[in-house]
Amino acid sequence: MSLTDFSGPIVVEIPSDPAALFLVRCLVERLAGRLGFPGEDVSRMTLAVDEACTNVIRHAYGHRTEERIGLRFLVTDERVEIHVRDFGPPLDASKLAPRDLREVRPGGLGLHLIRSAMDEVHYEAPAEGGCLLRLVKYRTRREERAQ
Amino acid sequence: MRVNVEERRAGVFVVTPEGDVDMSTSPDVRKSMEPLFRKGTVQVVVDLSQVPYMDSSGIATLIEGLQLSQRSVVRFTLAGMTPSVEAAFDLAHLKDVFEVFPEVVAALVGGKAK
Numbered sequence: 428m429s430l431t432d433f434s435g436p437i438v439v440e441i442p443s444d445p446a447a448l449f450l451v452r453c454l455v456e457r458l459a460g461r462l463g464f465p466g467e468d469v470s471r472m473t474l475a476v477d478e479a480c481t482n483v484i485r486h487a488y489g490h491r492t493e494e495r496i497g498l499r500f501l502v503t504d505e506r507v508e509i510h511v512r513d514f515g516p517p518l519d520a521s522k523l524a525p526r527d528l529r530e531v532r533p534g535g536l537g538l539h540l541i542r543s544a545m546d547e548v549h550y551e552a553p554a555e556g557g558c559l560l561r562l563v564k565y566r567t568r569r570e571e572r573a574q
Numbered sequence: 575m576r577v578n579v580e581e582r583r584a585g586v587f588v589v590t591p592e593g594d595v596d597m598s599t600s601p602d603v604r605k606s607m608e609p610l611f612r613k614g615t616v617q618v619v620v621d622l623s624q625v626p627y628m629d630s631s632g633i634a635t636l637i638e639g640l641q642l643s644q645r646s647v648v649r650f651t652l653a654g655m656t657p658s659v660e661a662a663f664d665l666a667h668l669k670d671v672f673e674v675f676p677e678v679v680a681a682l683v684g685g686k687a688k
Contacts (some may be wrong), residue, residue: 440599445596445597445598446598448596448597449594449596452594452627466657467661470657470658470661470662471661471665473627473658474629474658474661474662474665477596477629478629478630479629481597481629481631484597485597500657525599536630536633536634536666537629537630539666540629540662540665540666541628543665544665
């Protein structure tokens with residue numbers, strides 16, 4: 428049985444506690460590795476999901492550690508889609524632009540890393556509140572998909 | 575997290591974090607590194623060979639170190655990046671901003687960064 432034979436998505440919930448982020452990294456790393464992504468993509472996907480959770484802890488929950496972060500992994504033959512769900516206040520869309528990398532300063536790198544690491548990044552505002560970030564990585568290269 | 579600080583010779587310090595450097599542990603690296611940027615310090619080398627993973631908080635901490643080093647005229651170098659840390663620096667387009675050496679010994683002898 429391959430992982431894509433799962434009868435449904437993989438759903439995990441973690442506390443909004445930075446100490447729990449290593450578990451997310453372990454999960455993404457093992458899953459992406461088992462799905463056959465090359466090592467570089469495994470590192471990038473791991474970084475992207477970790478950064479997404481870090482942003483939730485920092486911006487949606489203001490460093491409160493008792494909130495929840497929902498993670499959902501949907502695997503198909505074509506791609507893996509990772510949902511990062513929070514229940515904080517709605518995001519200010521104007522704050523979602525990655526910063527100019529020519530500026531060498533400490534903050535604002537996370538969003539750039541997420542966008543660089545994944546093939547698609549979508550922010551959504553569910554009717555029930557909070558934010559849903561959808562991260563997509565294709566299992567085949569763009570040129571292979573075009574054929 | 576454990577962060578070792580060793581003065582290899584007068585004014586030359588090697589800072590070695592052990593473990594993942596992320597949102598929860600980067601303050602430990604900052605706390606160990608910041609006091610080294612003072613009068614009498616010649617060089618600070620951050621040895622990343624024991625860091626399997628680093629996120630943007632860790633990279634931000636190293637940018638802060640770089641900025642402190644420029645203000646205090648201390649040489650600031652990175653050494654021993656693991657592949658996953660190197661991948662994060664590549665994605666951030668920041669590798670060229672730092673002096674990066676394959677290992678601490680090369681950073682200490684004052685060679686040219688790769």
